Amino acid sequence: MTTAPMRQDEPPVSLGRVLEEPLDRLSAADTSPIVRRVMAAHLDQTRVPVAKFSSFI
C-alpha cells in the first residue's frame, strides 16, 4: 500500500492487450489502471457502511 499521490495523467489503457497477452506476461502497468477503475467504482457503491451504529465498524 502506498501513500504516494496517484498520477493524474496516465495514458489510455489497452483492454485488447490484456485479452491477447498470456496472463503471466501481463505487467502491473497493463492491469493496474483497469483494476483501479473497477475497484474505485466498487468502493463508491459499497462505501455506505452496513452498520449505522457508530461504535462498530
Added chain:
Amino acid sequence: MSPGPARAALTEFVLKVHSRCDLACDHCYVYEHADQSWRRRPTWMTPEVLRAAADRIAEHATAHRLSSVSVVLHGGEPLLLGPERMRRTVADLRRVIDPVTRLRIGMQTNGVLLSERFCDLLAEYDVAVGVSLDGARAANDLHRRFRNGASSYDQVLRALALLRRPAYRRLWSGLLCTVDVRNDPVGVYESLLAQEPPRIDFLLPHATWDAPPWRPGTGGTAYADWLRAVYDRWRADGRPVPVRLFDSLLSTARGGPSGTEWLGLDPIDLAVVETDGEWEQADSLKTAYDGAPATGMTVFSHPVDDVAASPELARRRSGRAGLSGECRRCAVVDQCGGGLFAHRYGAGHFDHPSVYCADLKELVVHVNENLPAPVPVRLDADLSDGLVDRVAASTGDGDGDAIRQLVEAQTAIVRALLREVAGGLPDGGLGADGWAALTELDRRAPGSVARVAAHPYVRTWAVDCLAGTGTGARHGPGYLGAIAAAVASDAGVPVRVTVPVRAGRLHLPTVGTVLLPEVGDGTAQVDVGPGSLKVSAGDVTVAVRTDAGEDTPRWQPTRTLVADDMTVLLEDGDPHRDCHRLPVGERLDDAGATRWAATFAAAWGIVTDEVPGHAEELRAGLRALVPLRRSGDGVSEASTGRQAFGGVAATETDAGSLAVLLVHEFQHSKMNALLDICDLVDRTRTTDIVVGWRPDPRPVEAVLHGIYAHAAVADIWRIRADRQLDGAQAVYRRYRDWTAEAIGALETADALTPAGSRLLRLVARSMAGWPS
C-alpha cells in the same frame, strides 16, 4: 423490486453481551462518562436474555418482511465471554434468526483477547470483527491502556496480524479510531493504513455542551483541522481504503444516505439490548446523563415495534424536524444532520446543535469544495468507439455483436483482476499453484479460461478479494486454485491444484461443489481428469464424475437451463453469487430445478417471440440465473449485481414475468458493462432526480440505469398491448411515462458526459414512434 421495510422497522441490534472490559481506556463512554448503569448490570448476557432478544429480532424481521438484519456483539469487551459462551451466543442467534432473514453478525473488540481459537469460532459462524485502535503506539497509549497503566498496543497488533491471515482476513471489518487532536493526524492515518484494514472510521470523542471536548486554546476548530488533514491525505492517496466518515460525507454531498448514525438525516433504525435484557437507545447517549439511553422496556416485556415507536426513537427518525432551530436553518444540515444525537446534549435537553457544530460545518464545507477527482483511467478506443451507439440502440433492435464486445471487455477486466489477486499471493502460499496452473492453461486452453472468467461470480469473488471485504462462505486468493481446476475441467486437461474448502464445501466455478463435511474450513488437493475429479483432504478421498448430472452425497453439479439454442447456468452453488442484496436460495432439490427448467424454457419462448432482438443479446451475454429466496408474501424480486455481468438473480415466478425480468435485468447488466469502460455520468455533479418508479430522489447513474431498463420493459408491454393482452396497455403506459419523464429530468439536470448524453438521446429516439 420489493417494497422497503416499513418506516418504523429496526434493522440493527446491538447486544451488550458482556458489560465489563479488560482495558481501562480513559475516553470510554461506557465507564468514564455520565451514565453509570454498567455498575448494576449483570456481567454477561445470560442464555435466557440472549434467546429472548433473538426471538424478538426474528419476530420483528418476520412481521416487517425484512430481507436482512444486523446484530452487533458489543460490550464492555465481548471477547470476555470466552470461547464457549461466545459459541452458544452466535449459535443461538443463527439458529433463531437465520431461518427468517439474512443475519449479519458483527463484533467490536479491543482485540486483546483475540486468538486463533476465537478466530476459528468467528469464522465458523461468520462473525465480522471490528477492532479499536487509535494510531501508532504513542497515540494508542494515550488512552487505550490496562488498569495498571500498561500499553495494550502489542496485544492489539497481534490480533491484527491474526486478522490479516488469509484464513481470517474475510472476518475483519475494519479499524475504529477515536480522534485525539494531540496526535499527528497524518501519522495516525498512516499507522492505521499500515495495518491494511479493509475499512477505517474516525470517531470524535464523546462530549456534550455540559462536558465539552478538550481543545487546544479556546474556540477554534481543532477537530475539523485534524480531520481535514487526514481527508486531504486520503484523497491525494486515491482513497486507498474506505473511511466511513469521509465516505458518508461524500455520499451525502451527492444526496445519498450517510449510512451512519452520526451524520446526515437518515432515520435511526437501531436499538441496544443490555446484558439484563433492557432495550436501550444507542449507547453513545451514556455520555449525556445517567440513564439517558433508557427506554423502560425489556426483551421479555416488549417487542421491537414498541421500542421503535417510543418517543425517543421516533424523534430520531424525524429527520430535519427533530433538530434544533439553528440546525434546521443551517446550509449544511443535510450532510451534518446535527451530528451525533448525544453530542447535542446540554442544560437538560438535546435541542442544540452538536458541541462539534463548528468542526462539522468546517469539515463538510471542506469536503464539498474538495471532492475526489474521477479515477483517471482512459481506455483505448478500439473497444469503446461506437459501442455506446450500438448498445443504446439495442433497447429493442438487438445487437449481439455489441454484446460480444462488452463480453470481451469484461473478459479483459476479469483477467486484469485475476492478475492483481495473484500479485498479492505470498510465495508458495495457498493459490500459488493455482495461479501457476491457470497461466499454463491460459496458453494451452485460452477458450476455457475465457469461459470460466466469463462466469459472473468469478469477477464478484475477485473484487471482494481485492477489497478485503469478502465474508461468510466467500473465498480469499486461494480460490485461484478453484478457478484453475474449473478451467482444466472445461478443457479436459489434467491438472493437480490445491483448492480451499469453506464450511465443508469445495466449489469449482461453473462445474459444481464437492461436499467435504469432514474438512470444515481447510484445503484439499484436486486432481482434474477427463470428466472426473479426485479430491483428497487428509484421510478423505472423493472421486467425482463431473459429466454425471445427478446429485450425490458428495457432489452437486452446476445445473444448466437449456431452451432451444440458449443455455445458461442455474447457479445455486457458487458462494460468490450472494452479491445481489437480496437473500439467495439454497441448493435446489431436483423438483425445484425441474420447475426452473420448465419456467425458463417457456420464458425463453416468450422472449424470442415478443422481443427477438433482446433474445439475441441475451444469447450473447446471459450466463447464469441465480434463484433468490422469496422474502415477502408472494412478491417477485430480481436483481443484477454491479460486478456480475451476465448474472441475473430472481425469485421463482411464472414464465411471462420471468421473460420480462430477464430483459429488464440484462439491461442493467449491459449498462454496468458500459459504465466499466465509458464515463457516462459527470461525477462532479451531485444532483438527485425524482423518478416515477421510486419514492426517493435518485442519483444520476441510477436514473440512467432506470431509463435504460424501463425503456426495454415498456417495449415488451407495448408489444403485448398490440397483441391485446389484458392489462398490457396500462402497464405499457406506466413504464413509458416513467421513462419519458426521467429522460426529460435527466436532460434538464445536465449531469451526463457527452457519451452519456448521446446514449440518452438515442434511447429517447427509439421511443419516439411509440403510441401514446
